[in-house]
Ligand SMILES: Cc1cc2nc3c(=O)[nH]c(=O)nc-3n(C[C@H](O)[C@H](O)[C@H](O)COP(=O)(O)OP(=O)(O)OC[C@H]3O[C@@H](n4cnc5c(N)ncnc54)[C@H](O)[C@@H]3O)c2cc1C
């Protein structure tokens with residue numbers, strides 16, 4: 001009988017990802033509601049890292065070991081995790097929805113003939129049944145999802161859905177078990193991770209950021225937003241599609257694959273508010289959103305919102321600020 | 327080099343979404359559609375690889391009802407050589423495993439050197455179809471790819487990691503790559519391309535029955551608008567200009583920006 005919850009703790013080069021402990025928190029809450037034990041798995045060459053996770057309140061930490069796991073590869077991780085899941089026979093496998101998990105976990109699930117319930121923002125339990133909630137249509141709609149068929153159920157949780165500091169620590173360290181596994185042929189070799197050459201603009205130092213999204217429609221309209229930025233002594237920034245299109249350089253991109261900023265004022269003009277954008281700016285002190293769609297997810301984190309056309313808003317806003325500044 | 331590109335049609339990004347009566351999906355009737363954003367970049371990358379490495383073939387494959395023909399025709403006009411349309415009007419909920427299974431049956435005999443997909447869809451957003459497809463086809467894969475070097479025997483691909491980090495992977499070929507938006511600038515279809523597209527082959531296939539029948543592993547029970555967690559002050563009450571004037575005042579008095 002499959003039993004228990006297995007949580008995948010991710011690390012890169014020996015450093016655990018914060019979202020791993022968010023996943024631990026999610027797994028612990030699920031475990032408490034279902035009355036099931038929670039164990040963690042750590043992949044690596046030896047058990048050294050597993051002890052770092054053992055400080056959490058867990059049934060045990062399984063150190064899944066093979067020399068081929070020294071660097072992350074999707075082939076290596078999928079093989080090792082498949083063997084671990086088959087050996088441990090859990091009912092749920094919980095993972096953080098990171099780039100690394102996105103890269104190998106669908107392959108893992110496919111080995112069991114299934115897919116992942118991916119990028120969940122919540123899980124709730126009623127009468128012993130779990131409902132997962134996912135955000136679809138780029139954050140515009142929520143969907144409640146139930147798993148069908150035989151365990152294990154594979155689910156990943158969005159970064160920030162649970163708080164890492166909610167993960168409970170144990171009274172004493174959890175037992176660490178070594179599980180040597182076989183790993184087949186690895187068809188890819190990673191090189192060293194790197195960052196692109198130093199960014200020309202450091203948006204993290206800006207007090208005011210005027211950010212534009214696809215709602216700006218054309219490169220020629222960026223001047224409009226630039227005027228507002230100049231007036232407020234701020235910097236111009238953008239969502240990804242604006243940089244993808246080459247309208248602004250990539251070092252002005254805010255979000256999971258761009259910069260993370262916390263200015264005093266962030267004005268989002270024609271940005272819908274996809275999670276990958278929000279993670280880069282949601283901790284700004286004051287957030288203003290201008291969007292013609294009243295249901296745009298950006299309003300969920302805005303202090304001030306204007307539902308309307310940014311081409312009407314910007315000129316008036318610029319004029320009024322000029323007047324008030326005198 | 328033979329390259330297959332998987333392209334999905336999704337609801338237009340600007341579409342105002344409404345929830346259907348049974349609260350199980352959105353109202354599809356009045357939606358307009360467009361190509362999934364990253365899939366457009368996957369096509370562009372395929373065309374560039376073909377041009378750079380002295381020819382071959384770019385084959386587009388899409389699964390969906392007849393309306394996805396507009397995505398296919400646009401891809402052919404941009405320069406794809408031919409297309410496979412797996413025709414299905416079934417709006418039943420099929421997860422990424424079933425979708426990948428249907429797609430793998432449709433393309434497995436093509437023996438492509440490269441299969442390119444987008445990194446995730448703008449509607450369901452599972453971010454899995456490509457990786458599952460690689461597993462079903464027995465191919466190595468890399469996700470969130472932002473540069474491809476196919477000049478050697480194998481491949482070198484640059485993957486995007488979190489927070490501005492990148493990593494190159496060397497891998498064997500054939501392979502499947504999921505492409506990130508922004509990998510290169512997308513070309514427009516020319517008039518000549520649009521004319522040429524009319525003569526290109528679009529092969530229609532029925533989805534593999536067994537793959538279709540594969541049990542769904544997840545079922546949507548309800549869809550709804552997310553609950554707001556923050557108290558937003560909405561300004562202007564629908565009048566954008568009035569809202570702008572109020573905002574200027576609030577930025578001065580409440581937020582004390584200036
Ligand atoms: C792995 C990965 C990494 C990513 N990294 C990032 C990242 O770092 N940063 C990032 O931003 N995105 C990132 N994305 C992309 C992200 O998912 C979204 O696609 C993107 O943020 C959408 O940009 P947008 O809001 O400008 O465009 P859209 O979603 O198209 O939104 C445009 C908005 O403008 C509004 N609008 C249109 N016209 C007007 C008008 N006249 N007046 C007012 N409003 C108007 C519309 O209502 C809409 O809400 C990433 C995606 C993935 C999968």
Ligand SMILES: Cc1cc2nc3c(=O)[nH]c(=O)nc-3n(C[C@H](O)[C@H](O)[C@H](O)COP(=O)(O)OP(=O)(O)OC[C@H]3O[C@@H](n4cnc5c(N)ncnc54)[C@H](O)[C@@H]3O)c2cc1C
Pocket residue numbers: 332333334335362364365387388389390391414415416417418419420421422423424425428442443444445446447449450451452453454455456533538
């Ligand atoms: C028989 C059948 C009928 C379907 N009918 C509909 C329908 O009526 N309406 C609808 O919206 N969806 C339909 N689907 C598609 C299905 O709901 C999703 O596409 C699937 O679950 C994958 O999820 P995703 O798009 O979020 O995948 P992701 O994993 O996020 O997609 C990643 C990438 O996979 C590729 N991809 C995904 N789906 C397709 C596709 N259909 N064709 C080509 N490439 C693709 C794209 O390159 C995409 O960028 C149908 C699927 C099947 C198998």
